[in-house]
Amino acid sequence: MLAQLPVAEAGAELLAATRRPEAADRALAWPLLITNAGRSGDPAEIGRLLALCERLRNEQDPVRAPALAALAELHPGLFGPADVGALDRVVTDALEARDGSYRTRQAVTKLAVGILREHATVPESPLLAWALAALERITGQRGSISLGALQHTLRRGQEHQVLAALRPWLEKAAAVADHRLLFALTHSLGDRAHGMPELQDLLARALHHSKDAAFGTAAGLWLAAPRTREERVEQIIALEPSAVVLHTVQAVLTTRRTDLLDPLLADTPPYGRFLKPGTRPRLPDLTYAHRWQPRQQAAAARLAERAAADTTQATHSRAAAIRAARSIPLFGRQLALEYLESDEVVLTEVALAALAWADDPARELTVLLAHADGDRARVAVYAASRAARFATPRQLAEQLDGLLTGGKITTRKEAVRLAAGYLPPQQAAELLRTAYLAPGQHPDVQAAVIAAGSGLLQREEIWALFGAAATDSPHTGTALLRTRPWQLAEAHQARFARLVGQVCRTDHPEAAVAALGQLPTWARFAPETAEVLPTLVTDLTNRHTWRAAVDAVATLAGQDLPHPLGGTAPGSVLHRTVTGLLASVRAGESEALADRDLPARQRLTVLLGGLPRPDQPWIRANLTGLAELLAEQPALRVDLLLGLVDPAAGTLTVQLRELGEAAADRPALAASAARRLSTRLGRDRLPEATDPVLSAAEQLCGEGESATGLLAVGLLVGLGPQLGWPAEWRAVLRALRRHPVPDVRDAALEVETATE
Missing domain, CATH: 1.20.58 (Methane Monooxygenase Hydroxylase; Chain G, domain 1)
Structure with a gap:
């Protein structure tokens, strides 16, 4: 709260807090002091603040890091040319600290980047020169630069001013093959960089004079412009043929410039900077293989087959080759079929999954369902579900007809789900009825029929099955209950509710x-x-x-x-x-x-x-x-009436009289009710019930009845101690100690308002 006041009122006390002996106190005080000065907006206060920050040189990093983080949060427009020296000392001290942490380096980076973005359109600005020099020192330790999202903060056209201001530093860095600032600027400008010819020329120069890692980055940024992407990728390959293995280059070759794809798929790939002789090239991206020429598809299939058969590679790498090849028409299916009976479980399962993505998934349904009742069911079942989407109703019905009544239970259950999910209602209802009524059908399969049939209630034969399922077995009855009212059309809800009633009467x-x-x-x-x-x-x-x-x-x-x-x-x-x-x-x-x-x-x-x-x-x-x-049943009635007592209600006296009548001539029951009433009042702690409770106790005390008198004592015991026994409450207690009924007097005498 103090830090929200003007600097003149809060500055001295906040400054004193930064000198406290405990590091935790100083770590809290420094950010408050910095934020307080920044809120003033006074350049003079910022100058004094930066002078104070020289003390951070000898601070511990747990104190220095939050202070610098708060300094980086200040608006960069608060800093002026006169602050360059102080800012440089702050950054230098942070970088030279022996216990400097990632958080500290992140804070000074954010500070420098913020000032750079603020003054990036002023070529001769001392703050711009300082920010670039500071980033150069920082990146010497961290290795990368991030300028944030300039495309969202610059005005339209201002990106050209930024480039003009940074051009001298970009040229200087390019002379020593340091392109980090260029890459950072291009990243931060996003789509705006596509319309900046000078920046694009700098990226093209970086391709010719860069190390391998920078070449890949430059290629990706240069290819980002959609209009020139297809032309530029050809220039990159001409410059370095082995660049075809770079991800950004491959993305263009496999989708747009497939005429340049052959070297990548050749048995002898183009060796060079990015693919050394003797190394095994990675399998290219085959996602769009269906767009390629037949010769290219055949070449890609050979590469995938070779990768899958290479036992020197890890199993997951071989499986990845089978999975990738599924996109190749004809060849992908053939490769998957070769590994269906592999000794490697991973390869068998990935081959099953790949069949669902073949040219004609419906044709593979028989193979997939054949594996649905074996150890590979965990993959085959889901693959079959996808393949079924591509089958015509007639094809699917023919495939499922024999599976619904024979084979393993898992296969039959999956066939039921496929029939209900992908066949027209009439065909689905007929197949489900056949499956349910098959002689000796397993209850689990019947339960699957019932669970799947809830979406076919427009067919009367499904209602007949549901009626039988309500009493046939525990499995089928429980399966009916998986359906909820909101899953059904309004016209079906009442009829289904009566089925639930039948299950309630079942002998299971x-x-x-x-x-x-x-x-x-x-x-x-x-x-x-x-x-x-x-x-x-x-x-x-x-x-x-x-x-x-x-x-x-x-x-x-x-x-x-x-x-x-x-x-x-x-x-x-x-x-x-x-x-x-x-x-x-x-x-x-x-x-x-x-x-x-x-x-x-x-x-x-x-x-x-x-x-x-x-x-x-x-x-x-x-x-x-x-x-x-x-x-x-007085005892049961008293229990119920106790639950109805509302201490805060104006009808509390009437409620307790009714309770007293239920316990009339039953002193033990009345005493028990009074104890439970006092326990409830003490547990619930209801201060809003003070007046109604006191009024009810006074009225019940004056009636002279045993049960109501005991209830009055219970009221006082429940709330009296919480309130400290006010005078009016003690007056009612004294009256109860003179009650005509001895049991009430004894109960009141057991209550003590003060300990002797």
């Missing part, structure tokens, strides 16, 4: 439990599907799926749904479930047996414990109606 617990978990989502489309829930919960012979059904009932209670899915009116899901369980409790149930004990009451307890918090109006309404149903 695994599928039924999964379906019950999804039923609350589907029930809104077909409310009748939820009718199964009360039956599953209240049927005490159901020992497998009742808990999942209870969870579904509780979930529906938390959703804003119309009757009969929501609410507690007679006939609703929640009402029928609770009344059914209460009927079993009244009728007498298994009690304290070896394997069962009060099953209906246990299920009712689980249901009440899983109900959502009353944080929405419809949830509170549902829970309030449920509390009325539990009148014959």
Whole structure:
């Protein structure tokens, strides 16, 4: 905050902070001091700041680096010609520091580049001369220069002024074959460099007078101009035939100047600066081999075949040759077929993948699917998926017909997916039906049919399969549940919801439990599907799926749904479930047996414990109606009413009176409710509930009832200690200690407002 003030108010204290003994403090203070001075915009302040920066010479690098980084962030226009000497000292000290780090060198580079860009259009500027000299010293250590993106910061046409200003330094560097500044300028100008003849001439000169590494860079920059690219690549090859192996040159030869491609594909390549005699040339880029002449394709195929067969090379290099050759018409397929049965797993798998990119991928579908049930399935399956896109429906149907009912399970499952994904709906539905109903068909294949058939619901035969799948096996029932409502057309949602309801009734617990978990989502489309829930919960012979059904009932209670899915009116899901369980409790149930004990009451307890918090109006309404149903079960009703208590509500007294009525003539239950109420108030820490809680405690105290008196004590214990026992709270506590009910008096006497 101090650094945001004017220099006159903050400078002295910030300067003092840069002299603190702790390096961490100084590392924080220096950037603040520099930023504060820069914000002033006063050249005099910048001069004083640079003079202060001489102290960084003897600083540690963890202090020096952030200071220089902050200096580099200042706008370069703040520096004037008078600052050249100070700037030079700062850079010299940073470069000569024994503990100088990459971050320090990066900061001084950014500082020099920023000043260079700011003054690049002024040929005689001392700051421009300093920036170039500084970069020369810096790059002597780092080896490269980056001027940023000048094409985005210069005004239109200003790039010519920059070139004119830098021309003397460019000529001087070219005389000693140092082209780093030229390359940096060309990179930073981007597309603007294409329209600068003088700059292009300098790049052409660099090609004639450069070392091997610089030649490649110069060639790439010279070829960047689209209009002259095809003409210039011929000049480069004439200058140095071995340049055909350079990536930038190859990119033009393989796409545009294919008439110059033959030397690159020859059995004896053009040796020279970039390809020494006796060295093995790398395989050229074959991506666009389909554009080449047949003789060039044959030559490229020979090179690829030779590279793939070269056992002296690493396996991944041989695999790369097979993969690259897939772009060569006819020859790529032949090479891939040669390696399908290779002892090298990597070569076999890359050959399988290459077949999917052959001239006629559909023709390779049989070969790929034949490998889909073996160890190479992880590659063949995905390759077959691509090949299937190129097959006509008739071709694909013929290929898949025999695979759907025979062969390994993996192959059959993939055939199912291909049929559903690439065949017309009628053909796909027929093949899926055949696969599902095949005698002895594996359940996993049937499950794959169901999972794939969700996109074919416009066909009635698919609905027939789905109806059978709902009860056939756990695999098929679970497969049905992979479909979600938002994946279906609106016309299909209700019908599919009824299928989910069928799975809920199945005798396969695994599928039924999964379906019950999804039923609350589907029930809104077909409310009748939820009718199964009360039956599953209240049927005490159901020992497998009742808990999942209870969870579904509780979930529906938390959703804003119309009757009969929501609410507690007679006939609703929640009402029928609770009344059914209460009927079993009244009728007498298994009690304290070896394997069962009060099953209906246990299920009712689980249901009440899983109900959502009353944080929405419809949830509170549902829970309030449920509390009325539990009148014959005081303990359970008290539990539910406790969850409905809202300490901050204006109706808190009414809520607690209802709770007291539920616990009337049950002192132990009332005491337990009071303890839980105080624990909740102490845990939730609700300062906004102070006034409603105090008012409720006063009113309940005056009623003279046992249950409400104990609840009043619970209110005081819950919030009193948090508030420090204000006077009005202690007054209510004293009144409770004189309550007509002894249990209430004893409970109040156990509360202490101060320790003796």
